Amino acid sequence: xxxxxxxxxxxxxxxxxxxxxxxxxxxxxxxxxxxxxxxxxxxxxxxxxxxxxxxxxxxxxxxxxxxxxxxxxxxxxxxxxxxxxxxxxxxxxxxxxxxxxxxxxxxxxxxxxxxxxxxxxxxxxxxxxxxxxxxxxxxxxxxxxxxxxxxxxxxxxxxxxxxxxxxxxxxxxxxxxxxxxxxxxxxxxxxxxxxxxxxxxxxxxxxxxxxxxxxxxxxxxxxxxxxxxxxxxxxxxxxxxxxxxxxxxxxxxxxxxxxxxxxxxxxxxxxxxxxxxxxxxxxxxxxxxxxxxxxxxxxxxxxxxxxxxxxxxxxxxxxxxxxxxx
Numbered sequence: 001x002x003x004x005x006x007x008x009x010x011x012x013x014x015x016x017x018x019x020x021x022x023x024x025x026x027x028x029x030x031x032x033x034x035x036x037x038x039x040x041x042x043x044x045x046x047x048x049x050x051x052x053x054x055x056x057x058x059x060x061x062x063x064x065x066x067x068x069x070x071x072x073x074x075x076x077x078x079x080x081x082x083x084x085x086x087x088x089x090x091x092x093x094x095x096x097x098x099x100x101x102x103x104x105x106x107x108x109x110x111x112x113x114x115x116x117x118x119x120x121x122x123x124x125x126x127x128x129x130x131x132x133x134x135x136x137x138x139x140x141x142x143x144x145x146x147x148x149x150x151x152x153x154x155x156x157x158x159x160x161x162x163x164x165x166x167x168x169x170x171x172x173x174x175x176x177x178x179x180x181x182x183x184x185x186x187x188x189x190x191x192x193x194x195x196x197x198x199x200x201x202x203x204x205x206x207x208x209x210x211x212x213x214x215x216x217x218x219x220x221x222x223x224x225x226x227x228x229x230x231x232x233x234x235x236x237x238x239x240x241x242x243x244x245x246x247x248x249x250x251x252x253x254x255x256x257x258x259x260x261x262x263x264x265x266x267x268x269x270x271x272x273x274x275x276x277x278x279x280x281x282x283x284x285x286x287x288x289x290x291x292x293x294x295x296x297x298x299x300x301x302x303x304x305x306x307x308x309x310x311x312x313x314x315x316x317x318x319x320x321x322x323x324x325x326x
Contacts, residue, residue, distance in 0.1 A: 008109045021137055024113055027116040028099075029124065031096040032130075032131065037133050042134070049152050053153060055086040058147075059145045069196045071210075073118035075145070077121050079099075080122025080127070081214055083097065085214035087219070088215075088218065088220070091219050096130055096149070098134050098135050099147050100137075100148075104139070130149075159223050164245075164248035164252075165228055166295040167278070170276055171277060172237070173288075174215050175208065175270045177262075178205050179271075180263045180269070182209030185199055185206055215273065222287065226277060233274050237267075241303045248293075253291050253292050253294055253305075254303065
């Protein structure tokens with residue numbers, strides 16, 4: 001390829017790491033709490049609360065996303081969304097993101113800029129008080145993204161998975177199963193580019209799958225309202241509720257009067273919030289009751305519906321299982 005082409009059309013192998021970074025760093029928002037941001041060996045971040053909440057997650061081309069239906073800006077947005085949701089699930093607010101990216105050498109600078117645009121759009125929409133404090137750029141056979149996110153508890157105690165008590169109400173905020181509906185529609189398109197473009201433009205479930213919008217502000221709201229336990233619903237309601245039940249040593253009984261679909265029970269990547277509240281605690285706005293916390297006996301299952309052990313019947317997302325890419 002001629003070096004006379006605009007830099008954005010040249011590959012990362014052609015322009016090199018420094019030029020690639022120079023093309024994408026200006027697209028990323030700075031973090032207001034950063035005393036020292038990108039460009040040094042490490043960042044220095046203020047911690048007004050005296051504590052820092054930290055989480056990390058990866059997205060890998062193949063098991064986690066398909067470029068046949070995900071634009072790179074969508075991938076960047078989703079990477080921010082999934083990490084910000086983990087911070088919200090602790091009752092904290094996101095304050096900074098470290099983003100490590102690896103890509104094939106034939107990836108164009110424009111591709112990296114699309115990813116950076118998605119990162120910036122996700123931060124602006126979901127964590128407007130946060131920014132990018134650093135990261136890394138390397139080479140890999142496929143696109144790989146690792147995001148580390150920092151959060152601030154604003155003086156509150158963290159809300160963990162282990163605090164649920166018998167008598168608590170089980171509640172959720174956000175969608176249940178919509179992302180999996182979108183994924184199923186994309187899989188049914190079988191790689192047909194015209195059908196996929198139509199779905200992306202007109203199908204709300206598909207858009208939710210490609211660009212989930214977690215209700216980040218509801219995490220701190222739930223913490224202020226007295227949530228006893230909370231977590232992000234990333235791998236499906238049943239699997240994540242099972243994790244919360246095990247951590248708290250309790251049993252969760254889902255409301256049998258509700259209409260439950262397999263998508264709602266087992267579909268993942270909605271990034272809503274699963275929380276427990278004391279039985280006399282009014283649910284904060286945005287949360288709806290879906291069940292009760294009961295004492296856990298020796299033979300009790302972690303999560304059930306009408307006496308049926310839901311986790312034993314079917315799990316949720318497992319990256320090591322034979323799942324198709326999301």
